[in-house]
Amino acid sequence: MQREAPTLAHVARLAAVSENTVSRVIRNKGPIAEETRKRVIEAIDSLGYVPNRAAGALASSSSLIIGVLLPSLSNIVFPEVLRGIHAALADTPYQAMIGVTDYDLLQEQKLLGSLLAWQPAAIVTTGFDHTDASRRMLEQSGIRIAELMDIDDRPIDIAVGLSHRGAGRESARHLVARGYRRIGYVGHDWSADRRAHFRYEGFRQGLQEAGLSPAAEFRFEGASSTMAGREALAQLLGRGGDVDAVVFSNDDMAVGGFMHCLGAGLAIPERLALFGFNGLDIGQALPRPLSTIRSNRFLIGRTAAEKLLEARERPAEPQIIDTGFEIVEGATA
Structure with missing residues (x-):
């Protein structure tokens, strides 16, 4: 029974x-x-x-749910953001309800509709790219909205993250300041990763400020990965790319580039300098720690959740919170 x-x-x-x-x-x-x-x-x-949280939400026209939509949980970047969110919520009655979009805007739209049906206290999304329907739902919901990772656009409510154009520009400036002049670029598909595209635009701008342009470029037609980075660097060099340094779209790709250099007997950084983005532990565990830019992912998540809980009403003007980034000098550039 x-x-x-x-x-x-x-x-x-x-x-x-x-x-x-x-x-x-x-x-x-x-x-x-x-x-x-x-x-x-x-x-x-x-x-x-x-x-019964659902019953409580219907009775009070609100709930203790914070909806969180992330592109991936296999990419180490986003679990670190999630840790920051959970740290901010730990001593509060609020709980995160998580959805994974797999970088698919239509999937984000579907998950967003499901989350909003629970009348959450707030929604956390990643970046500024949304379908028109998703944007309308977010704007008209009236609840607090945080768009994370990027600050290079106007948010619906608050944006917490870093300037990816600024990060790309600083990567070029760093390499130029170290004497590199034939600087190439290796990246992955931008269609699902606008932030990588912004870093590329900033990289070109940084080179332009020094009177330079990319010496060679290759983009892998797919998602970023270590294997993709290894293959992409091999392709760039195999096509006769005359470069003394390469900026990669992220650390995953750069670690793959490092592996190609090991296999091909290319001395790092004497023959080829490598530079990444994200500041992942795997890059710092290499025989020569990766030169890169570290983003403050835990801080992004924690700051967003804290700001959402400060007030239930949206501010009169959207707010942008820059959590910054830092150059990690490493030993590969």
């Missing part, structure tokens, strides 16, 4: 308090005596009671 699921009334009876008191403890609303809170929590644990 199936057992009856414990209810709010069961918890109230066991804790010897009113149902309203149990509800306030669960929602962390209003003054509650510490002894009373302890009894309610012990009753919840004893009964295995699970609060």
